[in-house]
Amino acid sequence: MEDVSQRFSSRTGWDLGESAFAKAIRRARAEGRDLIDLTVSNPTACGFEYDAEAILAPLSDPHALLYDPDPRGMRSAREAVADYYASHDAQVDPDALILTTSTSEGYGYLFRLLCDAGDEILVAQPSYPLFEFLAEIEDVRLQPYPLFYDFGWWIDFAELKRRISKKTRAIVVVHPNNPTGHGTGLAERMQLEKLCQTYGLALIVDEVFLDYPYRDVSLRSFAQGSHPVLTFVLSGMSKIAGLPQMKVGWIATFAGERDRSEALARLEVIADTFLSMNAPAQLALPGWLAGRAKIQRQILERVSANLNEIRSCGIESGPESGIEPLEADGGWSSVLRLPRIGLGTGDLLEKHGVIVHPGSFYGMAESERIVVSLIVEPKIFAVGMRRIREASRVFDPREAMDTTKTL
Numbered sequence: 001m002e003d004v005s006q007r008f009s010s011r012t013g014w015d016l017g018e019s020a021f022a023k024a025i026r027r028a029r030a031e032g033r034d035l036i037d038l039t040v041s042n043p044t045a046c047g048f049e050y051d052a053e054a055i056l057a058p059l060s061d062p063h064a065l066l067y068d069p070d071p072r073g074m075r076s077a078r079e080a081v082a083d084y085y086a087s088h089d090a091q092v093d094p095d096a097l098i099l100t101t102s103t104s105e106g107y108g109y110l111f112r113l114l115c116d117a118g119d120e121i122l123v124a125q126p127s128y129p130l131f132e133f134l135a136e137i138e139d140v141r142l143q144p145y146p147l148f149y150d151f152g153w154w155i156d157f158a159e160l161k162r163r164i165s166k167k168t169r170a171i172v173v174v175h176p177n178n179p180t181g182h183g184t185g186l187a188e189r190m191q192l193e194k195l196c197q198t199y200g201l202a203l204i205v206d207e208v209f210l211d212y213p214y215r216d217v218s219l220r221s222f223a224q225g226s227h228p229v230l231t232f233v234l235s236g237m238s239k240i241a242g243l244p245q246m247k248v249g250w251i252a253t254f255a256g257e258r259d260r261s262e263a264l265a266r267l268e269v270i271a272d273t274f275l276s277m278n279a280p281a282q283l284a285l286p287g288w289l290a291g292r293a294k295i296q297r298q299i300l301e302r303v304s305a306n307l308n309e310i311r312s313c314g315i316e317s318g319p320e321s322g323i324e325p326l327e328a329d330g331g332w333s334s335v336l337r338l339p340r341i342g343l344g345t346g347d348l349l350e351k352h353g354v355i356v357h358p359g360s361f362y363g364m365a366e367s368e369r370i371v372v373s374l375i376v377e378p379k380i381f382a383v384g385m386r387r388i389r390e391a392s393r394v395f396d397p398r399e400a401m402d403t404t405k406t407l
C-alpha cells in the first residue's frame with residue numbers, strides 16, 4: 001500500500017533532538033548536583049520586586065468587556081508608547097505605531113512586509129539566536145554580517161557591503177546588541193542609512209535593551225532625528241518593564257511620507273489578519289510604561305553590581321587566569337573571554353557545576369568566549385564567577401584533549 005503518512009513543510013524540518021549540552025544539564029539536574037545557572041535571563045525569575053497591584057489591577061478595567069479592535073492597536077496605548085519615545089527625545093506619531101504581541105511578532109510582520117520567499121535579511125553576528133527561527137518560518141534567509149571586537153565592538157562595514165545581494169531587503173541592527181552589548185553610534189547609524197539608501201534597503205532596529213546603558217554610556221534611540229530611509233524601530237514590555245509574560249511590543253515606522261504611509265497601510269492589513277492584541281493588556285499598557293522606572297532601577301543596579309563582580313574576578317586572579325569582560329555599552333548579558341583556550345562550557349558544567357552559554361550559541365567562533373546573564377541574583381552570580389575563576393586556574397588543556405567533554 002502507498003505510504004500515506006502525514007507530510008510536513010520542509011521549513012519545519014528542524015532537528016528536534018536535545019543538544020548534547022541540554023542533555024548534560026538535564027542529567028546534572030536529575031543527579032541533584034549543586035548547579036549555578038548563569039544563563040537565567042527571565043526577569044520574572046530573578047528575584048526583582050514587582051508592584052503586583054499596579055501591574056495586575058489595570059487588567060480588570062471593565063472597558064475590556066467591549067470588543068472594538070483597531071488593527072494598529074488601541075489609540076490610548078499607542079499614545080503611551082509615543083510618550084515613552086518623548087522621554088527619549090524622539091517624536092513618534094501614534095499613527096505610525098503598530099502594536100504587536102511581542103517584538104518577535106513584530107519581526108514576523110516586517111519579514112512578511114518586506115520579503116518574498118527566499119529574500120534575504122542581513123543580521124549582525126554575534127547576535128540573538130531566535131532570529132534564525134523567525135526568518136525560517138517566514139521563508140526568509142538570514143545573511144550574517146560580522147561585528148568585530150577591537151577595544152569594543154564594531155560593525156564590519158566592508159563585509160556588510162559585500163553581503164548585500166539582489167535579494168537583500170533589510171538590515172537588522174540590535175541596539176544595544178544581545179549578547180555583545182554593542183550600541184550603534186551616530187557614525188555607524190549614518191553609514192547604515194547610506195548603505196540602505198544606496199541599495200534600497202529598509203533598516204530594522206531592535207531597541208529592546210535601549211533603557212539599559214552601562215554607566216557613563218548614552219544610547220540614542222533610532223526614533224530620534226530624521227529618517228532618510230524606511231526605518232522600523234522595535235521594542236516592547238519584555239525588557240522595558242521586565243514583563244515578558246504580558247506579551248506587548250510594537251513597531252514604530254519612520255520614512256518620507258510616501259514610503260511611510262505605504263508601509264503602514266500594508267502593515268495594517270497584516271495586523272488586521274490576526275488582530276492578535278488582547279484588550280486588557282492594551283488598556284494596562286500606559287500604566288505599565290508609567291511604572292517602568294521601579295523595575296529598571298533594580299535591573300540597572302544589578303547589572304552594574306554583577307559587572308563589578310566580573311571585573312574583580314579578572315583583576316584578583318591575575319594575568320595567569322584573568323577573566324576579561326569584553327567592552328560593551330549596555331544590555332543584560334556579558335561576553336567573557338576566558339584565559340585558557342580549550343576550557344569548554346562542558347567542563348564548566350561537569351567539573352565545576354556552573355552553566356553558561358558558549359559563545360557559539362550566539363554565532364561566535366572563538367572557543368574561549370562565553371556569555372553570562374547579568375540579571376542573575378548577585379549572590380548566585382558571585383558563586384558562579386568564583387567557580388569560573390577556579391576552573392580557569394586549575395584547568396589543564398592537555399586533559400581536555402583526552403576527553404570528549406568540550407560541548
Ligand SMILES: Cc1ncc(COP(=O)(O)O)c(C=O)c1O
Pocket residue numbers: 101102103104105128174177178206208235236237238244248249
Ligand atoms: C534582542 C532581542 N530582541 C527581541 C527579543 C524578544 O522580545 P519579545 O519578548 O518582545 O519577543 C529578545 C529576547 O530576549 C532579544 O534579546
